[in-house]
Amino acid sequence: MSVEQGLFYFLAAFSVALALIVVLAQNIVRAAVALIFSFCGLAGLYILLDAEFLAAVQVLIYVGGITILLLFAILLTSRIAGKGVRVLNEQKVVSGIVAVVLMVLLGLAATRGFEAPAELPKQPENTPRIGTLLMTTYALPFEAVSILLLAGMVGAIFLARKEEK
Amino acid sequence: MVEMVWLVPVLPLVGVVINGLFGHKTGHGAHKVAIAATGLSAAVALVIFVQVVVGASLDRDIYTWVAAGEFAAPIGFLVDPLSSVMMLVVTVVGFLIHVYSAGYMHDDPGYPRFFTYMNLFMVSMLVLVLANNYLLMFLGWEGVGLCSYLLIGYWYEKKSASDAGKKAFVVNRIGDAGVLLAMFLIWRTFGSLKFTEVFDGIGGAKAVLMRPSVLGLTLVTVICLLLFVGATGKSAQLPLYVWLPDAMEGPTPVSALIHAATMVTAGVYMVARSAPLFNLAPTALLVVAVVGAVTAFFAATIACVQTDIKRVVAYSTISQLGYMFLGCGVGAYASAIFHLGTHAFFKALLFLGCGSVIHALSGEQDMRRMGQLKEKLPRTSRTFLWASLANAGIIPLAGFWSKDEILAATFAGHHYLLWALGSAGALMTAFYMFRLYYTVFEGKNNVDHHAAHHLHESPPVMTVPLLILGGCTLVVGWLFGFPPDHGLYHRFVGSVFEEAGTAEHAISLVLTVVLAVVATLIALAGIGLAKAWYKTGDNPAPARFAEQFRGLYTTVLNKYWVDEFYIAIFVTFGKKVCRALWGVDAGVVDGAVNGAGWLTVAISRVSALFDFRFVDGLVNRIADVIQGGSQSLRKIQTGVIQNYLLAMSVAVLLVTVIYMAMGGGR
């Protein structure tokens, strides 16, 4: 088993375990912390996939940005003593079944679907390539996303602002 | 200069941006921006048109809009005689109507909003016309639909207006679904949505196209019929015409621009644009022709009895659109587009005239409260007269040439029945137009007094466009249409459809003349009848006529109860079901109670005992079933998001299961 495979299985197990903590943890802050580390594990997987740019972006945006916001909101809305409260709603069984079945189906599709080439195709260097794509083929979606972000920012400000009386 | 065609839609877009974002700044100067934008784009369009006449053309992709896998849809423009004619008509008429609106809307609070919508409409319509692939055309198609919705409901504080807007939107959705499906099929068949590639690919894909797919119809027929469904929605043909009369709730310039001149003709344009496909599908062509002719006749009958001045013109529009589709259906695409152009002018003129009248009478729309306005509104009445003559198809005005060509082509195509329908429609067209004209501008003066005493001719900003449009109405017909089938226009646009492999029915000169004379006589007859009945305004004949054929009259007056029919079928149905359930429930439960009561009374009657117990039990059971059912039904809406989410994911799951069961993902 090569180093790469070892790393892959380790990171995979790591991310999955932490993701499970995220959805099952009794205490929400722990869930958030687990989320952070699971993101880091995924970043490691991205590096295994020669996507170092995205790995960095992953850490920067998800860990440095989104989860910080999440933690922030948690600190603003909930207390530390998260013991004893019911964290799952009453439809957990059904949804669990649904999730598992979907998982299995997707897994089947993945295993029997696509045949990857024997050796990895040559890949251009990450950052410049992504930049070129964003500026040429995907310029329009890029603009759309930026506008979306702008709208999101405005909306967030508007929603979070205390309505002045 | 042809390369600059992108300017034509972009200029109004600039207007949209300025008025839309800085409307509070432009305020009552908004019309300056809007008019400048449309005017410039009209100028560019004119230049390009001239160049196209000289022989230039363009089919260029500017930008790859959608690229997903092997699916790619460019943002590209196609400039050929057909699209250039459309472009010219849209821009010129649009420009004039913008000018007119500056006067008509001058004291409206939402001034910038109005002009933003109008410009946005111009943008969408030009995109629709100039697009070089179906997807981009569909973008414009939806855009004009949106603008029509916004503008019909422009006075949104008026419930009738907002309802009419919604109605138009919903009805159009039906047609749009057709267009979408057609696009899917086209994509699957040709692997492209670009007009050129699709039409060039026809030869290769003929085998596939001719293969029977649904109900024994060939694939191409299905595609064409689906496209035509969209056309009926957008161009207000049977059975989807119901939204157009209600659309008159919008401001009159809107009715003129969108619901007479440009948007409603989009369907015709699409059919003509897809001529190569339609030519392969005679069945579809026949359907188009029949629907067109029937609509032409049907709408004309309704127009004969309407009393709302704008609705008369609206039904007349529907009828004229019917003629256009009739033209397409019999393969006379060029004539259809010609009629589209002329109709754009004189129908816009009619609407603007109506607007001017309504404006003068401070909002009065019922033509029974008008009359003898000829002296008060000289310019309006004169141009209105021209337009009426044109619409009635009197030589040498615009309407005559185009409509007559269509009818002639129908005759030459041996569709004698359709020709008869069309001619009957023409008769009524002449009749209702002059019924309108005489009751409004001559006849008896029924204007109520407080409307009468500030009765005034509209300001020049409104009448000048009227005069210009009137001038066009007078000249375009014989200028481009003479001699029939060989005039400037036909030599220009005809080429497109010859490439499309349209079967032109040779038509002898004699026949042409004969038909022309017949048509003129028919029109004159209609005018004569209208004159006899409405010139003086106190002729009892119409009333007597109505008395004689009361049933027919009321039917037509109520527009054949189509709206009621639709409402009964599609709207009330749901309510009906619920009420039925409730009724059963109540009835059964009560029955149960009473049954129980009778049971106690008739305890001695052994003979009846079994009977009642049986009834009782049965009844109770039914009641329980129904109650349980309704209870569980209303439980569905819990208000908890995650339940909905769960339902969604279950659905996704099912789709995945089915997909993989059908061997997908392998």
Next chain:
Amino acid sequence: MVPLSHYLVLSAILFGIGLFGALSRRHAISILMAIEVMFNAVNLSFIAFSRYLPQSQMQGHVFAVFVIAVAAAEAAIGLAIVLGLYRNFKTVNVDEINLMKW
């Protein structure tokens, strides 16, 4: 070399976990977190595909970038909404917030 299917299976598992969380956590923020997990699962499969399939010249990366951007917007809005909820309902358990029912 790790076969593509392994990455896809992993992504499927993460997606399922996230879906379960989104379906059955009560705390609004936990639901957001679960959704983020689902986003990441999707990103993983995007990147895996664009690594293993030769014809995709790293287009998957671009899509992943878009996903991340959208996720950021989604998180910001979602948290603003959560704060609003907390302000108005004094709770952030979505199954206690069901005004929109029959």
Next chain:
Amino acid sequence: MDFLIEKATALGVPTLLAQVGAMLAVCAVIILYISVAAMFMIWWERKISAHMQVRLGPMRVGGWHGWAQSIADGVKLLLKEDIIPTQADKLVFALAPIVVFATALATYVIVPFGPGLMVKDLNIGVLYYISISSLTVVGIIMAGWSSNNKYSVLGAMRSAAQAVSYEVPLVVSVLGVIMIVGSLNMQTIVEHQAGRWGPLPWNWMIFGGGLQVVGFLCYFTAALAECNRMPFDIPEAESELVAGFHVEYSGIRFSMFFLAEYANMFVVAAIAVTMFLGGWRGPDFVSPLLGATLGPKVAGVFWFLTKSYFLIFVMMWLRWTLARLRVDQLMHLGWKVLLPISFINLGATGLWLVLKDMR
């Protein structure tokens, strides 16, 4: 590090073992360096602050100017009892300092101490630094929240807000340099600053290299905020929050936070030097003595450390010069002053590049 691996494999060590060994070795070196340097910096800071206030500072321990003071402190901290509040979330509480320290450690990977002298020459170097450094705040929040103390929670939230706000101008101000160089690789950036600029011997980014003075100032300010230095130290403002997020920490965990803070100071300075001040470039005066292979390296390290420690000195200097900002002032500065300025700088740089390409 690759160098080490080569050597090891050359000696017949299996690859995996060699890699792991090299990693461990490098980690050990870095940790050693961090702790020693940090102790030195602590002592230095105390001396500087003392002298700025016309005091002497630590004089006793170790004889000459109390140089061993912080060693003694370190020993004391290591020997102290490690207290965990009963109401704390034990796991997170224990994890937090490790996260903070580990991130501080990880950022050293891409610090180019000299020509070829860096742990791993990532080609996304700068981005790597930015993303890793953004992890620190996670640890801070964990610490603040888990110790279940209102001061620490407040400190953590302040710190989170501050970090998220100042991340943006930090990145944007660095972008100018990245645009000019056209690469994220640290060594490439340093290489790009080679040569002369007119009469001056430096072609640094803040000079001829890219005229990034504004960018440099923005970066430096934002970086101060990133590592919670005065005047941006409201997360641990002694006078308001006792000690902010690490008020409940003691003993070795506390010392981890402490070390991490100083480690961050150094990395920030090092990045600034690399991006704006020509990195390890400087007159090579030792090659005559040490030969062409070793000489440049030594000179590079010398210049690099000199520049970095000068910047660190500036930080300490600022600490005793400026007053602490209020929270709202902080946000105002971050969003309404720094961010616009750095964007203007970015745009100007882009324009400049375009014009340069034109002629």
